[in-house]
Amino acid sequence: MADLDHPDSYPFCGHGVIMGKREFPWQNSKEILGYFGKRVSYARRHYKEFIAKGIDEGRRDDLMGGNLIRSAGG
Numbered sequence: 001m002a003d004l005d006h007p008d009s010y011p012f013c014g015h016g017v018i019m020g021k022r023e024f025p026w027q028n029s030k031e032i033l034g035y036f037g038k039r040v041s042y043a044r045r046h047y048k049e050f051i052a053k054g055i056d057e058g059r060r061d062d063l064m065g066g067n068l069i070r071s072a073g074g
Contacts, residue, residue: 007051015051019044
């Protein structure tokens with residue numbers, strides 16, 4: 001599994017809120033965790049596995065760049 005310790009504590013990342021390490025009152029972590037299970041501990045574990053799997057897949061060119069780059073064919 002990819003190392004996800006850093007995003008847990010990064011101050012500008014919602015990952016830490018979802019993992020219960022930070023609190024942003026405007027972020028609804030319950031909704032996100034609801035996609036991964038009913039119990040918080042179970043959902044957090046599966047959310048973390050989901051994120052790690054995406055990191056392991058690497059960068060996707062079709063998701064890189066902004067609208068201008070994509071509309072210009074880049």
